[in-house]
Amino acid sequence: MNLDALIPDYVRRFQAYVPSKPDHLLMQEYGAPRLHRLNNNENALGPSPAAASVIAGFPPGQAAIYPSGDSYDLRIALGDRCGIAADRFLVGNGSCEVISSVIKAFCQPGDNIITADKTFAVYEWVAEFSGIEARLVPLRDYTFDPQGILDQIGPKTKVLFLCNPNNPTGSYWTRQTLIDFLEKVGGDKIVVVDEAYREYVEDPEYPDSIALMERFPNLVAFRTLSKMYALAGLRVGYLVGAEPVVAVVRRTSVAYSVNALAQQAALAALSDDTAHIAATRSLVREGRAFLCQVCSDLGLETIGGEGNYLMIRTPINDMLMYRRLMKRGMMVRTMTAFRFPGWIRVTYREMSVMVSFAEALAEEMRLMPMISGAT
Ligand SMILES: Cc1ncc(COP(=O)(O)O)c(C=O)c1O
Secondary structure, rough: HHHHHHHHHHHHHHHOOOOOOOOOHHHHHHHHOEEEEEOOOOOOOOOOHHHHHHHHOOOOHHHOOOOOOOOHHHHHHHHHHOOOOOHEEEOOOOHHHHHHHHHHHHEEEEEEEEEOOHHHHHHHHHHHHHHOOOEEEEEEEEEOOOOHHHHHHHOOEEEEEEEOOOOOOOOOOOHHHHHHHHHHOOOEEEEEEEEOOHHHOOOOOOOOHHOOOOOOOOOEEEEEEOOOOOHHHHOOOEEOOOOOHHHHHHOOOOOOOHHHHHHHHHHHHHOHHHHHHHHHHHHHHHHHHHHHHHHHHHHHHHHHHHEEEEEEEOOOOHHHHHHHHHHHEEEEEOOHHHHHOOEEEEEEHHHHHHHHHHHHHHHHHHHHHHHHHHH
């Protein structure tokens, strides 16, 4: 079989993403008796009580029945919360799925999308394996650069992806920065704001993107139940936009991709989120104060902002630091793939884990002259 002849050039060039191995295999590989995950910006508190109860009580018989193909009840609940029509929501198997639907809906070969060079990479990856050029604009002061993005817009630009707050730097645009940007872009490009970490931001200047959609109908927001709502394992995310825009994206999305348990747990998670958000914010605040102090005491540079994560510059190669921390049961994210070589990203967790991480990091720093001498 001549497989090669079947493959488009842009797929041939693209390297598949390699997810990390299951925890039990990693623990064996690194000889770690326990493993704390500080690599994926998950919420250590787990789902809210209402969501946890739906998950625990899911009737097995329902596994035999197809779910609502368009997350009907969940969209109604989202619409009620925001005071807008349910048809303005499109729910996906994680917000990663809706990224793909937006690119498929608006782009064809020859078109381009624009995003930052150091941000969540899935916008760039989906564009590339779909044969769409991804124009990458350098961050300015670790923040999306409005003018840099405007300068890259051309006649074939279809979608601009902004990550607000940005993963991994935690920086964000205020309402005014976003409005100024949208005014300059004009109405003939889709502007996506990925708000995966919006519930962590406490600044009143952070934009209410849904309110802005009235004035800017080309604005689309992505949100997820994976981060603050702690449902990452169930995979629920959604986009919200003006009705005509969402209707187009719906054409390129796969119906029935969100399972019944995920839809029900998401619905429950939204119903009792106030205390859950407050508790999570408090955990993050405490973790941030502690870890920033630890890094400062160790003389390590950090980049952080909103969101439940902190970047730390390591004196050695980030992969080497990852391996050394893994042996101590601490799994962090290496940042070379985010174009930040020599940095790791750490998720804030409960204080007992933060303390263990700080001890592991301090011990590695103590050994550092020997490690750097040996490499
Ligand atoms: C900025 C950003 N967007 C989207 C996602 C993906 O979220 P989901 O789990 O909903 O696919 C992530 C996950 O890390 C993220 O950091």
